Amino acid sequence: MDKILGWKKPVRLHLWVMPDAGFDTRKIIESKLKIFKKSHPGVEISLSIIPWSQAWDRLMNLVKREEKTDLPDVIQVGNTWTATLAYLGAIAELTDEVSQINKKDYIPQSWKYCYLPGNERIFAVPWFTDLRVLYYRRDILKKFNLDEKNLIDWKSFEETCRIVNGIKLNGRRHFALSLSGQREEIWTNDLAPWIWGSGGDFFSEDLKKAIFQQKGLEGISFFFNLIVQRFIPLIGRDTVFPIGNFFTGNYTFQFSGMWPIHSYFNPHHSDYSPVAAKNYGVTSFPSGPAGRSTFIGGSNLVISRFTKHFEQSWQLIAFLSRPEVQSDYARNIGKLPCQYAAWDELFEDHQQVGNVFRKSLQFASALPVISTFGTIEKIISDTCRKILDVIRFHEYSNEILKKEFGMSAKDVEHILSLYD
Amino acid sequence: MTKKTARISSHFKLLRRHISVLRETKENLQSSSMSLEEALERSLWQLFYDLGYDRAMIFFYDQEKLVLQTKQMMHLGEVLAGEEEIVLPPDNPLYELIVDRERDYWYEKQEYALYLPLLNAGRTLGMLRVDNGIKKKNIPPADYILLADFANELAAGLEKISLLEENHQQVKRLLTFSEISTAIISSLRMPEVLRLMALSLIKNLYFDRVKLYLVDKKEGLLRGEVSAGLIGKISRINTEVYPLHSGINTMVDIVLEKKLDPMYHKFKQNIVYVPLKVRREIIGILEVDNILSQRKISWDDVELLNSFAGQVGLAIENARLFEEVDRLSTTDGLTRLYVFRYFKQRFNEELARSERFTQKLSLIMFDIDHFKEFNDSHGHLIGDMILVEVGKKVLQCIRKIDFAARYGGDEFIIFLPRASEEEAKIIASRIFHSIRDNEIKASPDYSLKLTVSLGIDTFPDHGKSGEELLKRVDEALYWAKTHGRDQMCSYSEIK
Numbered sequence: 001m002d003k004i005l006g007w008k009k010p011v012r013l014h015l016w017v018m019p020d021a022g023f024d025t026r027k028i029i030e031s032k033l034k035i036f037k038k039s040h041p042g043v044e045i046s047l048s049i050i051p052w053s054q055a056w057d058r059l060m061n062l063v064k065r066e067e068k069t070d071l072p073d074v075i076q077v078g079n080t081w082t083a084t085l086a087y088l089g090a091i092a093e094l095t096d097e098v099s100q101i102n103k104k105d106y107i108p109q110s111w112k113y114c115y116l117p118g119n120e121r122i123f124a125v126p127w128f129t130d131l132r133v134l135y136y137r138r139d140i141l142k143k144f145n146l147d148e149k150n151l152i153d154w155k156s157f158e159e160t161c162r163i164v165n166g167i168k169l170n171g172r173r174h175f176a177l178s179l180s181g182q183r184e185e186i187w188t189n190d191l192a193p194w195i196w197g198s199g200g201d202f203f204s205e206d207l208k209k210a211i212f213q214q215k216g217l218e219g220i221s222f223f224f225n226l227i228v229q230r231f232i233p234l235i236g237r238d239t240v241f242p243i244g245n246f247f248t249g250n251y252t253f254q255f256s257g258m259w260p261i262h263s264y265f266n267p268h269h270s271d272y273s274p275v276a277a278k279n280y281g282v283t284s285f286p287s288g289p290a291g292r293s294t295f296i297g298g299s300n301l302v303i304s305r306f307t308k309h310f311e312q313s314w315q316l317i318a319f320l321s322r323p324e325v326q327s328d329y330a331r332n333i334g335k336l337p338c339q340y341a342a343w344d345e346l347f348e349d350h351q352q353v354g355n356v357f358r359k360s361l362q363f364a365s366a367l368p369v370i371s372t373f374g375t376i377e378k379i380i381s382d383t384c385r386k387i388l389d390v391i392r393f394h395e396y397s398n399e400i401l402k403k404e405f406g407m408s409a410k411d412v413e414h415i416l417s418l419y420d
Numbered sequence: 421m422t423k424k425t426a427r428i429s430s431h432f433k434l435l436r437r438h439i440s441v442l443r444e445t446k447e448n449l450q451s452s453s454m455s456l457e458e459a460l461e462r463s464l465w466q467l468f469y470d471l472g473y474d475r476a477m478i479f480f481y482d483q484e485k486l487v488l489q490t491k492q493m494m495h496l497g498e499v500l501a502g503e504e505e506i507v508l509p510p511d512n513p514l515y516e517l518i519v520d521r522e523r524d525y526w527y528e529k530q531e532y533a534l535y536l537p538l539l540n541a542g543r544t545l546g547m548l549r550v551d552n553g554i555k556k557k558n559i560p561p562a563d564y565i566l567l568a569d570f571a572n573e574l575a576a577g578l579e580k581i582s583l584l585e586e587n588h589q590q591v592k593r594l595l596t597f598s599e600i601s602t603a604i605i606s607s608l609r610m611p612e613v614l615r616l617m618a619l620s621l622i623k624n625l626y627f628d629r630v631k632l633y634l635v636d637k638k639e640g641l642l643r644g645e646v647s648a649g650l651i652g653k654i655s656r657i658n659t660e661v662y663p664l665h666s667g668i669n670t671m672v673d674i675v676l677e678k679k680l681d682p683m684y685h686k687f688k689q690n691i692v693y694v695p696l697k698v699r700r701e702i703i704g705i706l707e708v709d710n711i712l713s714q715r716k717i718s719w720d721d722v723e724l725l726n727s728f729a730g731q732v733g734l735a736i737e738n739a740r741l742f743e744e745v746d747r748l749s750t751t752d753g754l755t756r757l758y759v760f761r762y763f764k765q766r767f768n769e770e771l772a773r774s775e776r777f778t779q780k781l782s783l784i785m786f787d788i789d790h791f792k793e794f795n796d797s798h799g800h801l802i803g804d805m806i807l808v809e810v811g812k813k814v815l816q817c818i819r820k821i822d823f824a825a826r827y828g829g830d831e832f833i834i835f836l837p838r839a840s841e842e843e844a845k846i847i848a849s850r851i852f853h854s855i856r857d858n859e860i861k862a863s864p865d866y867s868l869k870l871t872v873s874l875g876i877d878t879f880p881d882h883g884k885s886g887e888e889l890l891k892r893v894d895e896a897l898y899w900a901k902t903h904g905r906d907q908m909c910s911y912s913e914i915k
């Protein structure tokens with residue numbers, strides 16, 4: 001009937017996106033979707049903002065057919081999720097579509113997260129990324145005649161932490177280094193640069209053996225020793241922002257990505273922190289015994305396998321992947337676009353910061369791509385939690401660290417053996 | 421209007437607003453089809469659209485950890501799930517509100533925020549926070565009662581929805597139990613039982629993967645049988661074999677009852693091993709995992725698995741017994757070849773297939789020369805051993821698709837699908853020489869040489885019906901026996 005009348009029903013796409021810009025996310029995305037709809041009049045888009053804490057569960061509902069309504073067509077996913085989703089058959093293969101993209105325009109590390117482990121099939125397009133650099137307080141270092149040169153390698157970084165730790169400034173006690181997350185938790189992306197910096201890695205090349213407890217243990221031990229020496233104070237596990245962090249003004253160092261540039265150092269942002277904003281410096285991750293290393297992560301865009309509108313879904317992804325759209329969105333959410341072309345615009349007003357990020361990109365590594373990564377990550381994080389408890393009760397030793405990570409490696413290998 | 425009248429009028433306006441908001445709240449939360457998230461969302465929208473507050477947050481209270489966890493947050497009408505936590509140390513005013521319940525509310529002037537407990541039937545479920553921090557406007561005290569009533573309605577509604585959801589889950593579990601039980605008792609064939617069981621668990625309980633292992637007591641092994649995954653793949657896992665020695669792996673330790681608490685394993689409760697028992701004996705292990713989805717396998721699911729492990733064990737035991745009975749009814753106990761009754765049934769089926777697809781089908785019939793005399797002189801025990809050895813040689817010589825049976829006494833019969841006369845002669849020759857050219861071990865210290873007489877015929881060359889073919893192969897055998905024995909004879913040669 002519609003055909004006879006010459007009227008085509010509009011295609012309705014469902015887009016799932018994480019609230020990377022908090023409550024402003026909807027406004028920002030919708031401003032982009034307006035532009036898309038102008039060039040695609042037959043396509044309507046229904047936007048759902050799914051928080052990180054719920055997103056995985058909703059995706060699993062999709063896989064397990066428990067989600068019955070409003071099935072998504074295009075989804076933003078954490079890049080370490082892509083392999084698991086591909087393995088579970090939740091997302092569509094995009095190998096043919098991606099062949100139309102010039103992958104050289106992208107940060108090479110971002111593509112690593114788009115493949116199914118062990119083969120050349122592509123299931124995602126990188127959307128935005130982030131990598132860890134070291135933020136520091138210039139004013140505090142200056143007090144001790146220190147500067148960036150004292151942050152070149154692990155040894156000098158540790159020594160600098162020792163000097164600045166515990167000082168009192170404006171009546172407040174200052175600490176050397178803040179944890180990167182909101183809580184006293186350590187995740188694989190926190191440990192990764194230290195493992196790689198010591199010449200180690202998470203798994204063997206064939207992804208059958210855990211090796212972080214071998215060479216990587218040197219780096220893990222170095223990191224935990226920073227906590228043992230109370231350069232990173234431990235307050236309480238379940239507290240959000242335990243006693244503040246670099247950005248609230250009472251720490252000297254913090255490893256973080258682009259978010260501070262967008263928020264804490266931005267006078268127009270509700271999280272603006274004047275003290276940190278006036279006095280911050282940024283440099284690359286200190287160099288370990290095996291060289292410099294840092295972690296790179298981010299998000300991908302995928303198409304649900306259950307979509308009834310593959311072509312339009314791909315058109316939406318292609319649109320969201322345009323350099324100008326990526327650049328604008330990344331700027332609004334405090335991340336880095338995955339395409340080089342978008343970096344120039346992003347760092348127009350922050351050249352020095354841009355240089356640090358560009359330099360860091362050269363030695364940035366991605367986490368292992370493996371379908372069981374989620375569970376493995378929890379095992380490692382659990383081990384870190386045990387070590388933190390041991391430190392809290394003043395029972396830490398290198399032997400305990402070795403033993404716990406040794407056991408953790410066995411558990412990880414068991415998981416690796418269960419799934420190819 | 422006088423001041424008094426204006427006051428009264430304003431008061432009534434407030435009351436009307438109060439009643440209207442509460443009525444809508446109640447209606448929103450009464451719906452039995454609404455999920456918890458939807459209910460929270462609607463309540464938060466109400467606070468913005470009907471009551472005009474800038475922001476609101478709903479927290480759930482964890483009594484054990486003394487922590488308030490944000491469930492949902494509203495910011496100028498936009499609702500998001502929350503990820504924050506508020507710890508409640510004793511010096512925090514919220515501690516008095518939530519833990520001690522010494523306050524009915526707490527107003528934080530600097531934040532323009534009002535905090536109210538969510539109470540139902542004397543229990544603290546959580547907390548509601550409402551603020552006008554964006555427009556920097558105080559919440560009037562007149563609103564406190566309205567918001568307190570709102571919080572009470574919210575708490576009652578949330579409790580009701582939680583109970584309904586729990587109820588729904590229990591009903592779902594019972595239905596699942598029933599469905600799975602029906603599935604696994606619907607077949608007596610072992611591969612089918614295993615397949616149905618694995619599929620039912622995936623389909624009804626949404627595990628990532630289910631694997632089943634069975635104990636082979638005779639060989640002292642735990643053998644993998646079947647694996648079923650979310651992506652619909654079912655595969656045999658016969659290559660997974662573990663000797664039943666302590667310390668090999670968790671499953672073996674469970675079988676050997678070295679593990680005291682086998683049900684719940686580590687890896688963040690993503691794997692469960694369920695021992696399958698029949699009459700207190702562990703006959704296998706069901707491994708269930710959510711490693712990829714990282715979904716905790718809840719205690720309710722574990723209990724369900726435990727309840728139905730007994731059923732699974734029985735179904736497997738029944739299937740095993742059925743297999744044994746089936747085997748006994750179709751298999752000759754001595755030679756392990758099929759019995760003639762079953763041979764005939766299968767032969768007729770194969771013949772019909774050959775006729776349909778215009779394919780050849782051959783028969784071989786043979787018996788052991790002078791067997792009766794041998795039996796009489798050496799005894800039936802030795803005779804039986806010879807039959808066993810001959811049976812083995814037959815199985816070694818025929819193809820996988822061939823079907824061999826003991827015709828009776830010392831006579832054997834084999835049908836060979838898709839075999840021409842020439843091909844049948846090759847196989848017949850193999851059998852003939854295998855017996856003739858090698859000594860047959862009748863006992864550890866006694867071997868002897870045997871010969872056989874052998875007849876061959878072929879469909880459709882020598883007969884079109886089963887009776888004809890059986891008759892003619894018998895005639896070929898008879899000719900071989902009556903013309904010197906120790907030879908093969910095809911019906912072509914005698915017709």
